[in-house]
Amino acid sequence: MDESGITQWSIQKYHATDVTDQLDWVVEESPVTVIVNGEAFATLLCSPTHLPELVTGFLASEGVIQSATEIETITFNDAQGFAYVALSKPLPDVIDYSKRVVGSCCGKSRQFYFQNDAKTAKTIMRSTNVSVQTCYALMAQLQKRSETFALTGGMHNAALAVEDHLKVVRADIGRHNALDKIYGYLLNHNLRRHQAVIVFSGRISSEVLLKISKMGIGMIISKSAPSHLALKLADDLNITIVGFVRDHKLNVYTHQERINVSSKG
Structure with a gap:
C-alpha cells in the first residue's frame, strides 16, 4: 500500500509566454470499494493513504460500527482496489445495502443520510476550553505540517489536537475522507x-459538522468558513465552531463560552 499519496506528472509550465518542460507533483486519487461481510457497501474515492483508518472511520460515520472492536479484520487488495471488512456482527438493518459511490468532493455523488445521521449524531455534553492564542498556534502547526498540500495544492488536512499540540494529522483529496481517517484513529x-x-x-458544511458530532468532539477550528446549516446544527449539538483562523484573526460562531482570551485553555 503506497502511503505517499502523490506522484509526478510531466507538464509544460508557462511564465508569461516562456515555457519549460518539467515534472510536477500531483495528488493520487484511487477508488476503494468497501466489502462488508461479503456485501459491496460503498466505493470511496480517496487518497490511498491510511486506508485502515479511513475504512474504520467511514463505517463508524455511517453507523455500521460503534467501536473498532466490532471489526474482526480489514484486508486490502491494492491491485483491484478492494477493502474486505469482516465484522463480529451482521450489518445493521437500518443500513441500505445498495452499493453507493462516495465522492471526494461535494457533488451529487456524496449522498446525505438523514436517517443514519439522526441515529449516530451526538449532542456534546463535555468539551475542553481553548484560548484564542491556542487557536492561532494550532492552525499554525497544521499549516506547517501540510507538506503534501504545499507540494500539490490538492489536499485537505485534518488534525486531532489535545491541549496545545497536534496529536495526529491526516490528509486526503476529500475533506470528508480526511475527517474519517481522524475518526478511525x-x-x-x-x-x-x-x-x-x-x-x-x-470549509465547515453540515456534513462536516455531523462527522465532528459523531466523533464526540465539541470543537472544530478551521481556516475556512461554515455554512448556515452547519451553524444551526452546531448550536443544537453543543459544538463550538471557530472559522477564518488566519493572520491572528478568527471568528467564533457558536458556543463562544469555550473560547477565552487568557494564555491557557
Whole structure:
C-alpha cells in the first residue's frame, strides 16, 4: 500500500509566454470499494493513504460500527482496489445495502443520510476550553505540517489536537475522507474525546459538522468558513465552531463560552 499519496506528472509550465518542460507533483486519487461481510457497501474515492483508518472511520460515520472492536479484520487488495471488512456482527438493518459511490468532493455523488445521521449524531455534553492564542498556534502547526498540500495544492488536512499540540494529522483529496481517517484513529486508539479539538483546512458544511458530532468532539477550528446549516446544527449539538483562523484573526460562531482570551485553555 503506497502511503505517499502523490506522484509526478510531466507538464509544460508557462511564465508569461516562456515555457519549460518539467515534472510536477500531483495528488493520487484511487477508488476503494468497501466489502462488508461479503456485501459491496460503498466505493470511496480517496487518497490511498491510511486506508485502515479511513475504512474504520467511514463505517463508524455511517453507523455500521460503534467501536473498532466490532471489526474482526480489514484486508486490502491494492491491485483491484478492494477493502474486505469482516465484522463480529451482521450489518445493521437500518443500513441500505445498495452499493453507493462516495465522492471526494461535494457533488451529487456524496449522498446525505438523514436517517443514519439522526441515529449516530451526538449532542456534546463535555468539551475542553481553548484560548484564542491556542487557536492561532494550532492552525499554525497544521499549516506547517501540510507538506503534501504545499507540494500539490490538492489536499485537505485534518488534525486531532489535545491541549496545545497536534496529536495526529491526516490528509486526503476529500475533506470528508480526511475527517474519517481522524475518526478511525480515534477509534483505534480509544482516546478521550472531550479533551480533543479538530483542526481543519476546509470549509465547515453540515456534513462536516455531523462527522465532528459523531466523533464526540465539541470543537472544530478551521481556516475556512461554515455554512448556515452547519451553524444551526452546531448550536443544537453543543459544538463550538471557530472559522477564518488566519493572520491572528478568527471568528467564533457558536458556543463562544469555550473560547477565552487568557494564555491557557
